[in-house]
Amino acid sequence: MGLYEDAAYVDAVRDEVAMIKAEDKVAEEERQKQERLDYIRSVVETMQGAQSLQELKKIHDHAVRRLTARKDDTAVRRIAKELKDLSAKFEEESAA
Template sequence: MTETNMRIWSQVDKTAPSATKAAKVGGMNITALNGLHMIMRATEVLGPVGIGWGWKVLEERFDQGAPIMGGKDGAEVVSPTLSHTVRIQFWYKLDGERGEFEQYGCTKAVYKSSYGASTDDEAPKKSLTDAIKKSLSMLGFSADVYLGLFDDKEYVEQRKDEEALETAEDKSAEEDRQKQERLDYIKSVLGGMQGAVTLHELKKLHDVAVRKLTAKRDTQAVTRIARELAELSEKFKEQAA
């Protein structure tokens, strides 16, 4: 039953790093997703828009918010802020059955910027894209981004390696490159650990490497580095005795 329920999710939860970019929204650093990429992935799994999945706009509106102050001494109301909201009914088909649910998308339409009151003429389009992306995320599309995994540098590096292999024209050459890169990294970690002058430095080098290799699911390398830690830790203890 679990495998059946997760059938869509498990196919689409991983995101290609090339379809993301770092962005700053409301003072927060986020991972922005390419909307067309999500639509392409949905088309691959569910079928063309309008046949295998789609949406219907149920409502859209502009909501007035706090005033934007300006003028002399900043005491004059220049304009109210406005946000655009759209509510859609999202639907999809699976094994001949139709599933549907509602979702919202929101965008700042009139807002305060360094230039004063600014207007986003594309707010309705952005709200619709936002609603579609949120709807797709409910089915598992790009779940790794929404779960915050793209905040983990090691996870992103692993996804970059996987994407490079998936898109490589010469997969054998790419595999060889990644294998050599792995060996070089392990060698550099072991060299650094062997050159550590304190037990604290040794453990720190070990922990950083294990975190990175665990993200890559490289249990063999993790075991090798753990063995090195145990052997070198004994030497530090003997020196301290």
């Protein structure tokens, strides 16, 4: 099926295994939460630096695939909101 070739899937499984093996589960959960927030922040910053609508959509699609593999619906909604806001900016620029 190709799941083992998908980096997002492998990362999600790696995090699940780390949580199971962790001696301090609270610390591991906090580490994973911080990693998630850092990733979302980096995606938003990258999206804000996009030079075209096409580039913006590619960044969005890549992030959504990764977040969907991790079953992170909240982050997917956050990235979608950023896409909507920034798409409007590109549409205004192209209309001018």
